[in-house]
Amino acid sequence: MTWHVAEEDLRGYARGELAPPLLWSADSHLVACAECRARLADVSDPVALDAGWERLDAELDAPRPGLFERLLVRFGVADHTARLLAATPILRRSWLLAVVSVLFMSVLMVHTAHTPGLFLGLAPLLPLIGVALSYGPGIDPTYEMAVVAPLHGFRLLMIRTAAVLAAALVLCGLASLALPDYGLRALAWLLPALALTGIGIALMPRLGPVFAPVLTGGAWIGFLIAAQQATEGTPAPFTAPGQAVTAVVALAAAALVRRLRDRFDSSSAHTPFAGFGPGGAV
Ligand SMILES: [Zn+2]
CATH class of the missing domain: 1.10.357 (Tetracycline Repressor; domain 2)
Known part of the structure; x- marks a missing residue:
């Protein structure tokens, strides 16, 4: 993965001011990229956000995708959407x-x-x-x-x-x-x-x-x-x-x-x- 969400966009995202289509690419990327999630946590209100990501990470980093999720991906559903649906x-x-x-x-x-x-x-x-x-x-x-x-x-x-x-x-x-x-x-x-x-x-x-x-x-x-x-x-x-x-x-x-x-x-x-x-x- 070479592209990452720009610092400025992350700040906008944290404030809830990032507009589509930038918002959508940030959304999709954040689900897949732990590094950017960490950076997002840095630029946001630390306490609540960290706790939120920690619990979300536990769910998203499940050891392997279930059958349903793998089926969705096989049928061409994007990774992060498949994970959302499976959850x-x-x-x-x-x-x-x-x-x-x-x-x-x-x-x-x-x-x-x-x-x-x-x-x-x-x-x-x-x-x-x-x-x-x-x-x-x-x-x-x-x-x-x-x-x-x-x-x-x-x-x-x-x-x-x-x-x-x-x-x-x-x-x-x-x-x-x-x-x-x-x-x-x-x-x-x-x-x-x-x-x-x-x-x-x-x-x-x-x-x-x-x-x-x-x-x-x-x-x-x-x-x-x-x-x-x-x-x-x-x-x-x-x-x-x-x-x-x-x-x-x-x-x-x-x-x-x-x-x-x-x-x-x-x-x-x-x-x-x-x-x-x-x-x-x-
Ligand atoms: Zn990233």
Whole structure:
């Protein structure tokens, strides 16, 4: 490795003032280069940063990459992105197992109760829960990366969300295949899943990384129960007009997340997102 981040850029990075594309190359380089991380620590507030990198180093310098990470690299994903994805909690075996068992049980109940309602109601919650679980100290090793490199905020969130969505959507899709009797209706969870994930993320800058998804998920469950009581047949979100409305909501939420992107990045030194740090809301 011959190129290193210039001293001046490191100072800008530490202050949270480095702009793209310099920021992106500094981001990628810092993940791979211990020397520049050490230099970054020198030019930044020493105490908090050192502790952050130490914990991150322990995770990043794991003796050898796991199978998933090696697969990603083989498929052309950049080293540092592969490592970030592999360290995403939802992609760890325990979370995947949890998602698989929830889906397995709900598919089983569809077959015994002869209504896809429970499956369609639960499946959209899985990516939302995954995004919520991807944040916060104690759960997330790459949380340190967001702490150390504050400007990672939005990009990190998008990489993680894409990983969580991909995993959850593939698994829910497979579960839908186990419900051939319901045809396309077994896929009616997809748009609600995207809408709930979008709303959950859009509320994060205001409500925090835990309360926003909890509130979104709770509202979804409450709405479904109300819809179930209002009509005998298919709950509103899973009818054709309901799906159209859900699609619009999903797009609106995505646009809102895009508009709020600055709120996820922070120029203050040690909080991953503006407005909410390790402590949670506000
Ligand atoms: Zn370097």
